[in-house]
Amino acid sequence: MIPLKLAAVSAGLALGLGLMACNSGSGTGTETGPPDSELLPKEPEGFPKIPYPPGNPLTSAKIELGRRLFYDPRLSRNGTISCGSCHKQEHAFTDAGKSFSLGIDRQSTLRNSPSIANSAYNTFFMAEGGVPTLELQAIAPIINPLEMDMNTDSIIGRIDGVGLYRELFRQAWGDDSITFARVTKAIASFERTLVSGASPYDRWLNGDARALSESATRGVNLFFGEKGDCFHCHGGFNFTDQSFHNTGLDSVTTDPGRIAVTDRPLDDGKFKTPSLRNIALTAPYMHDGRFSTLRETLEHYNSGGKNHPNQDPLVRPMGLSEGDIADLIAFLEALTDTAFTTNPDFGNPWLP
Amino acid sequence: MSSSHQRLWLAAFIGICFLACTEDSLVDNPDNAQGSQDSVAFEFRFYPQFGDKPMKLGEKFVNAAGDTTWLTLAQFYASEFCFVDTLGISHASPGLDLVDFSNSESENRGYYAIHTQAVPGVYSGIKFTVGIPYGLNHMDAAEQAFPLGPNSEMFWSWNSGYIFNRVEGKADSSGKPVSFFYHIGGDNRKQTVSLYTLPDPMMTAMGMPPRTSKMEVKADGSGVFSLTVDYSSIFSTGLDGSGPLNAVSDTLERTAHGGPLADRIFLNMQAMFKKKG
Numbered sequence: 001m002i003p004l005k006l007a008a009v010s011a012g013l014a015l016g017l018g019l020m021a022c023n024s025g026s027g028t029g030t031e032t033g034p035p036d037s038e039l040l041p042k043e044p045e046g047f048p049k050i051p052y053p054p055g056n057p058l059t060s061a062k063i064e065l066g067r068r069l070f071y072d073p074r075l076s077r078n079g080t081i082s083c084g085s086c087h088k089q090e091h092a093f094t095d096a097g098k099s100f101s102l103g104i105d106r107q108s109t110l111r112n113s114p115s116i117a118n119s120a121y122n123t124f125f126m127a128e129g130g131v132p133t134l135e136l137q138a139i140a141p142i143i144n145p146l147e148m149d150m151n152t153d154s155i156i157g158r159i160d161g162v163g164l165y166r167e168l169f170r171q172a173w174g175d176d177s178i179t180f181a182r183v184t185k186a187i188a189s190f191e192r193t194l195v196s197g198a199s200p201y202d203r204w205l206n207g208d209a210r211a212l213s214e215s216a217t218r219g220v221n222l223f224f225g226e227k228g229d230c231f232h233c234h235g236g237f238n239f240t241d242q243s244f245h246n247t248g249l250d251s252v253t254t255d256p257g258r259i260a261v262t263d264r265p266l267d268d269g270k271f272k273t274p275s276l277r278n279i280a281l282t283a284p285y286m287h288d289g290r291f292s293t294l295r296e297t298l299e300h301y302n303s304g305g306k307n308h309p310n311q312d313p314l315v316r317p318m319g320l321s322e323g324d325i326a327d328l329i330a331f332l333e334a335l336t337d338t339a340f341t342t343n344p345d346f347g348n349p350w351l352p
Numbered sequence: 353m354s355s356s357h358q359r360l361w362l363a364a365f366i367g368i369c370f371l372a373c374t375e376d377s378l379v380d381n382p383d384n385a386q387g388s389q390d391s392v393a394f395e396f397r398f399y400p401q402f403g404d405k406p407m408k409l410g411e412k413f414v415n416a417a418g419d420t421t422w423l424t425l426a427q428f429y430a431s432e433f434c435f436v437d438t439l440g441i442s443h444a445s446p447g448l449d450l451v452d453f454s455n456s457e458s459e460n461r462g463y464y465a466i467h468t469q470a471v472p473g474v475y476s477g478i479k480f481t482v483g484i485p486y487g488l489n490h491m492d493a494a495e496q497a498f499p500l501g502p503n504s505e506m507f508w509s510w511n512s513g514y515i516f517n518r519v520e521g522k523a524d525s526s527g528k529p530v531s532f533f534y535h536i537g538g539d540n541r542k543q544t545v546s547l548y549t550l551p552d553p554m555m556t557a558m559g560m561p562p563r564t565s566k567m568e569v570k571a572d573g574s575g576v577f578s579l580t581v582d583y584s585s586i587f588s589t590g591l592d593g594s595g596p597l598n599a600v601s602d603t604l605e606r607t608a609h610g611g612p613l614a615d616r617i618f619l620n621m622q623a624m625f626k627k628k629g
Contacts, residue, residue, distance in 0.1 A: 126511075128511070130512060139494055139507075143503070152502045181494040183494070259611055260609055261610065263610050
C-alpha cells in the first residue's frame, strides 16, 4: 500500500478552509514551488522516484483534483464516460475482459485499454508510442470521437460551476482559474501516483521466500532464463524495456503500429512493450485483445510467431512444455498487487 | 485560456514566424521582418479548385484514375509567410491560419482569405509553409488556442503534433462510393510553397533582360495575392509511382496518416499551389 495522505486534502475541503496550495499559480499552469513531499506517495522498494516534468510538479492538491477529474463523466460529451470507465482499478486500470472498450454512444474503440499502473515511468504513451508525456496523453481520450468526444472548451464551462472544483483548483494553483491545461496536468498528476509494486513477487524479491509457490519460483527462473527468454523485453522493475517490438502476431500487418509514428519500414507492426505487473487482472492481451488468457498468449510465443518480416528474432519456437507454461503463468499471477487494486486513494471519489 | 496566456502564446508564435524564412530563398534577412510600423494590410486569397475548375465541398469531379470524386473536408495550416523581393531577400510576415474550405463565408465568396502585414513595395512573389513551425507543433496542445489546440480537429492526439493538410472525401466508379482520409503531417512533411521568380544570373550575364515576376504591396493596404489550391493534384500518382492514386480499386490508398502513402500524397501536393491568373 502506498501511503497517500489525500485524506488531509479532503478534510480541508470538507471544512471549507480554503487552503492555499504549497505552489502558487498565476493562472498560466506554470508552477515554481517545491512539491509537498511529505504528502506524496512513497515509491515501493527498488522503484525510482516518481518522475514529473518541470512544468507540472507533483502536489497532493493536484493529485486529488486529478482523481476527481479522472472519474468524472462530465468530461465526456454526453456525461456518460470518464477515464475510469475504461480504466477500472480492480482490473489494474484496464477494462474488465473487453478486447475493445465501448466509448461514448457505445462505440467500439480501436485498441485494447492498456493498464495505466506505473505509467509515471513510461517513456512513450499509446501503443505506437506517439505521445511523449502523460499530460499530452490525457488529451487523447477526451477529444477522441470514439471515446469521450468532448470539446475541451466545453469542459471548462461544465465544471466551472461546481464549487468543489473551484476549491480544488484554488488549492492546486492558488487561484480558481480553470483551464484545460490545468485539467490535463491534474489528471496526469493523479495517474503518476498509480504505482504498483507490492506483489508476492516483490515480497519474494525482498526476502520473503514463502511469497511464491514452487511453481511460481520455477516460473521466475524460466522468465529470466534463456529458455523462457521473456526478460529481454519484459525486464526491469516494471517489466518493460520501454521499446517497440513486432511479436509475430500476424504474417501480414493488420495494424501498422509504430511505423505510423516513425515512417520507418522496420517499425511496421511494432508495438510498445507493456508492463507485466498485474497482468493476471488485465485480460484480454495484446494491443487488440486477441488472446483471452495468459495461456493463449504464452502458447503464441511458444509457437514462434507467424513470421512477419519485422518479427523480433527473440520470438522463435521455444519448446516450452505444458509444465513450463503452467510455471510461467504461476509467476505472472504472482505479479498481482491487490494492495494497488484496492487502495482507496486510487478509487472513485464520487461514489458514496 | 487566460488573456495573459494567449499573449504569451502569440508572442512565441510571432517570434518563431519572424525567424522562419530560412529554407530556400537565395538570401534571408530576419531584420527585414514585416509587421513594423511601416507595414500595411495585405491579403492572401486561396481559391479551391479541382483541375482548372472552381471547387466546393460535395461537388463531383473526375480524378486522375477516372473515378467520380468529391471532397467532404479540405483544411490546411498556412504559416511562415514571406515576401521575396526582387533581389531574392525574404521578408517574414506574421500569420498562421487554418484554411478551411468548409467555412461558409469562404464557400460563398469562392476563396479563403488570410490577412497579414507587409511593407509597401514591389516584390517578386511570396513563399509560405503548409504546416506550422516546429516549436508550435510540439507545444502542449492543451495550452494552445484555435486555430491550434485540441479543438482544431487537426491535432493528432495519438501522435502529438498537428495534421498539416487534411483532405477527406469519397471516390466512386460503380455506385458504391468509398471514403478516403488523407491526413498529412509530421515535421518532415512541412511543405514550403515558393511562388516567386528571380532573375537568372546566366541570362543577365548574357545581356538578356531579367525576367522577374512582380507583385505589389500597395501603400493603401489593398494589396492581394491570389493562389489556386488544386485538389486534383493529390490523385496524380499512386503508391506504385506510375499510375494515378486510386482509392476505389486499392484499399491501401484510402487512408494516410503516415508511411508511404502519406509520403506519396505529400509529393503530389507539391503541385497543389499556384499563383492564380
